[in-house]
Amino acid sequence: MSDIHVEVHPDTDTLVTRAAERFVATVVAAQKDRGTASVVLTGGGTGIGLLEKVRENPGDIDWRAIDIYWGDERFLPAGDPERNDVQARAALLDHVDVDPDRVHTMPVADGIYENDPEAAAVAYAQVLGAHADGKQVPVFDVHLLGMGGEGHVNSLFPDTDAVREEHRFVVAVTDSPKPPPVRVTLTLPAVRHADEVWLVVAGDAKAEAVAAAIAGAPPVEIPASGARGLSATRWLLDTSAASRLPG
Numbered sequence: 529m530s531d532i533h534v535e536v537h538p539d540t541d542t543l544v545t546r547a548a549e550r551f552v553a554t555v556v557a558a559q560k561d562r563g564t565a566s567v568v569l570t571g572g573g574t575g576i577g578l579l580e581k582v583r584e585n586p587g588d589i590d591w592r593a594i595d596i597y598w599g600d601e602r603f604l605p606a607g608d609p610e611r612n613d614v615q616a617r618a619a620l621l622d623h624v625d626v627d628p629d630r631v632h633t634m635p636v637a638d639g640i641y642e643n644d645p646e647a648a649a650v651a652y653a654q655v656l657g658a659h660a661d662g663k664q665v666p667v668f669d670v671h672l673l674g675m676g677g678e679g680h681v682n683s684l685f686p687d688t689d690a691v692r693e694e695h696r697f698v699v700a701v702t703d704s705p706k707p708p709p710v711r712v713t714l715t716l717p718a719v720r721h722a723d724e725v726w727l728v729v730a731g732d733a734k735a736e737a738v739a740a741a742i743a744g745a746p747p748v749e750i751p752a753s754g755a756r757g758l759s760a761t762r763w764l765l766d767t768s769a770a771s772r773l774p775g
């Protein structure tokens with residue numbers, strides 16, 4: 529399994545600024561090497577904050593040469609302000625020249641999968657497979673993750689079927705403890721297809737789960753613990769989120 533790297537920043541603004549700089553550098557390097565990049569976005573405070581910082585300083589990213597996926601989505605109607613894709617568009621994607629065919633949003637609740645999150649999850653798994661060079665999931669350059677205070681990542685909450693999933697790459701969640709209850713999420717096996725996984729986490733409320741995850745808690749108890757990249761797993765923290773780490 530890849531090494532775990534921990535980076536601690538003095539405050540949340542510095543954290544998302546540095547994470548955004550790393551994101552830009554990683555995407556640019558992938559585009560230089562292979563002519564293309566592939567990233568998975570996340571919702572939540574730090575996930576969207578990072579995108580706002582990328583908008584301010586996009587560096588040399590070629591926006592026409594990047595595939596954009598989501599790690600999870602709140603299964604709500606198109607345009608709902610609580611959807612992660614709506615927030616990502618407002619923060620960044622509406623302001624840069626992305627190729628719309630390469631922005632792979634998760635299905636909406638008022639479209640062809642109306643009231644059927646399971647079918648939506650199957651459809652998104654097919655989207656992943658269609659861009660995976662004969663495999664089932666692309667090798668993402670970076671999978672961004674936020675983390676909830678109880679250790680959830682994407683919509684993988686502790687002690688749920690979704691976090692226990694070992695075979696499927698995308699599943700529906702119909703009883704999320706954090707509203708809204710119905711969601712679609714990449715599973716831990718899908719997250720582990722990323723070259724690098726970054727957990728961008730801020731605040732005291734997350735400190736205990738950060739320490740438990742880095743110490744190797746069982747993923748069923750602390751889902752973040754199971755989020756590992758192929759080459760690297762990076763915990764990008766502010767001092768509050770890092771406050772329970774030993775030493």
Ligand SMILES: O=C1O[C@H](COP(=O)(O)O)[C@@H](O)[C@H](O)[C@H]1O
Binds near residue numbers: 573
């Ligand atoms: O519900 C969600 O929560 C997590 C963490 O959000 P945060 O605001 O506590 O950082 C987020 O990463 C996930 O995408 C989202 O759907």
